[in-house]
Amino acid sequence: MTVPQTSAPYRFPVAARYAGMESSPLKDIFALAAREDVVSFAGGIPDPELFDLQAVAACYEWVLSQQGHRALQYGVSEGEVELREQAARRLSRDLPTDASQIRVTSGSQEGLFVLAQALLEPGDVVLVESPTYLAAVQAFAVHGARMIGVDTDDDGVVPEALEEAILTHRPRMAYLIPTFQNPTGRTMPVARREAVADVLLRTGVPLVEDDPYGALSFTGGTWAPIASLPGMGERTLLLNSMSKLMSPGVRIGWIRAEGPVLDTLAVAKAAISMQSSVVDQLTVARYLETADLDAHVATVSGVYRERRDAMASAIAPVLPPGAHVTHPDGGMFLWAALGEGYDAQRILADAVEAGVAYLPGWSFFADHPDHSTMRLSFVTHSPEVIEDAVGRLGEVIAQHPQR
Template sequence: MSRPAPKSPLSGRLGRIDSSPVRDLLALIDRPEVISFAGGLPCPELFDVDALRGAFDDVLSSAQARRALQYSSTEGDPALRDLLARRLTTRGLRTSGDELLVTTGSQQAISLVATALVEPGDVVLVEEPTYLAALQCFRLAGARIVPVRSDEDGLDPDALREIAERERPTLLYLVPTFANPTGRTLTGPRRHAVAELAASHGFWILEDDPYGELRYRGEALPPLSSYPGAENTSIYLGSLSKIGAPGLRLGWLRAPAQLLRALTIAKQATDLHTSTIDQSAAARYLTATDLDARIRTLTDAYRPRRDAMIEGLAGIAPQGTTWTDPDGGMFIWVRLPDGVDTTQLLRRALTHDVAFVPGAPFYPAEPDPSTLRLSFSTYRPEDITEGMRRLGRALSEALAPAPA
């Protein structure tokens, strides 16, 4: 006897969400001959493998080994939370361990916040352009995503004020330091203005800060969440993915007590807790390692890679091209002259064994098809130089006049 098929294979929410073009692109270009500027990937040669191996060995050789392999509390390893809290405090955001929730990467933290705060139809504001996986999370929650204009100094507070008065948003999501995808940093005066606007208009700030410690020049700015007005309106997200190793999948969020409890319940319903052994090893690693020295190793390696990409762009970019010159992070945002479609350009670039991410997916509304994102963190300067030459050849072909 035949059985009826399920009414629908997908929920309406999931059916409206596209796969990440970056993840799809990484799968497509997994060939050793391709120089890929597509993924925002830390350089694997710089992973602190020996020290991380030692941390896992120490945990598994200790009297606490069986505890580290057992179920644990949702909030996270107390020793790890205390270490992270002390580090946040030294960076200007006074924090205690009980204000933190350890998450399975900061990506999970975005999802938890969307679950706890966003009802279908609620307005979520984002800087334009913005991190595309955050857009996925908010779309899955049924949010109405409204872009806010940004420029070389980050989110424009005047535009934010006008939109906040009109839209009555629930949440503002932004990456204020070395933003993904643009590499821009929100200035100090603008941080003050954004914090004050959140307090006066009653919306939450979701500050995503995975890149903030990867600074190559200039003075560090304290987190946006530390500015007056943000005390009771901000949620701060951090991660070990860019300064440690992304395979650990360790992130954290800091939130006011009442919201933190709701976020903890949301995490209980999601995965119960983040890997106990990974948290224990991370705590051991952070205790035994001079993390500031490790970060200096990373910035000393990434700085010349950024410089090589900027120099390469200057040599290949057609007239009218603009690009960001970031003080840190992993990304350079490029805008080619009007009429160049970077999705079409990517197809041509792949024939030259070089890749990037077209800019369109980073826009929540009307995209700018002439934009693209380049990541400089994965390759050595000489490989970046060669990759830019390949991209230059693709550009020359794309811009060549059509034969008569």
């Protein structure tokens, strides 16, 4: 057999939807986070020192000793019943839910891909907050959807702008993160949630509600999902995840839905990965049954609150006049807009050289990006490290005067 000689290395043909995607913002986040010479605020990466390691290890040991043969076997696409029951129990605090309404996914990121596979056709419009979670945009885009950003303010998406976008674009669905939003950290007040629900109900547009951070409250307050409002449960796909509460390594989340779409989600899940890891599902179920997750989350949230305070105090004096920075009541992220004339992407290279990294905000916009913005996660590092690194970041920003 003669192998043809070429001057260039072979390039495997890829689908058009992935053309030009040799990298991704998520891949770049983890690359920055792995650099030992850089204090990275780029990723929403929990501090491993806060993991409930002893309790999680005990749950794995129990599952493998008591249910080992089942745990290491294939499972069902819908998810193991014990985990679905525990997920339904937690959701029922705000929204009556039973196990049959839960579909387990390998984290909420896979959940986004599963629902995109199940719901979207090429050319469909998805309305998203401006800005929004960048990996959701990616998941929807590779299925051929077109994202339209809807105006937001400090209370989240603006209802009037949402209704106007619906009337103009006739979207397939809206995707929102109402509580401790990624990337801004903003939270919709109850009145805003009710106004948004009213728009969606009147226009008949279904909602994908992403809630991976809602339990990480710094005030002790909690916010019921939009899905819990009258009429919204049946027209909302609600995503939750254990990644930020227990451990991202177990890759377990779920979608809550009602009606025939549950069967479609199971079929889509089966086509993508057959089922999520059974041993991880049973371990998470055991953890939710036997451990005090609420107490653990309260401890973690207290630490995160101290780190938010450290970042907020450190960053305020180093931002240029007219800059705007959020002060989140929970979650993992702070959002800074430096103002017109600044380019956070251009500043990043010098920041990394100074040993500090963040994520430029432009990648979180479906359209019309604000290049002056940056997302900073405060959860991974101690207050002392945060204060030192933000000080160095401020020196870098000062070296890039407004254009």
